[in-house]
Amino acid sequence: QVQLVESGGGSVQTGGSLRLSCAASGYTYxxxxxxxxxxxxxxxxxxxAGIYTGSGNSVYAxxxxxxxxxxxxxxxxxxxxxxxxxxxxxxxxxxxxxxxSGCRALRAEAxxxxxxxxxVTVSS
Numbered sequence: 213q214v215q216l217v218e219s220g221g222g223s224v225q226t227g228g229s230l231r232l233s234c235a236a237s238g239y240t241y242x243x244x245x246x247x248x249x250x251x252x253x254x255x256x257x258x259x260x261a262g263i264y265t266g267s268g269n270s271v272y273a274x275x276x277x278x279x280x281x282x283x284x285x286x287x288x289x290x291x292x293x294x295x296x297x298x299x300x301x302x303x304x305x306x307x308x309x310x311x312x313s314g315c316r317a318l319r320a321e322a323x324x325x326x327x328x329x330x331x332v333t334v335s336s
Contacts, residue, residue: 214238214325216308221330224298232293232330234308239289239325242266245315246291247323248282250304250332257307259318261293271315276302298334305329 216239220232234246247262261282263270270282281294291308309323316322 214310216310216325216327218306218308218327218330221306221332223333223335226299226334226336228298228334229294229296230298230332232295232306232308232332234291234293234327236289236291236308236310239310241310241312243314244310244312246284246308246310247315247318248291248293249307249309249318249320249323250302251307251329252304255304257320259320260306262315262318263291264315271318273318295332298332300334300336302332303334304332306332 251257308327
């Protein structure tokens with residue numbers, strides 16, 4: 213049984229930084245993808261970043277490229293999202309997700325496993 217547990221959310225001011233963590237258990241797909249999504253109130257869930265569990269290659273949404281960095285620690289089975297230069301529009305619930313193959317352009321419907329989410333709030 214795959215479980216994903218996020219941590220690291222919080223409240224910061226514009227320009228601040230946060231690092232999210234996603235600890236995975238029961239997920240052992242060497243050719244899969246682990247990703248971060250976010251959902252703000254009244255908006256659809258959107259893909260933020262994904263990392264291929266085999267190669268370590270990553271993909272990003274245009275809105276966060278250059279500010280956010282996704283990384284993984286295979287020994288700890290943990291994926292991180294380093295978020296810098298945060299903006300109020302980054303405010304959302306952030307979810308960790310995983311699937312058994314590639315990152316599929318960060319489409320939420322393609323992901324099988326989901327965490328419960330961690331809230332990120334950026335104030336101006």
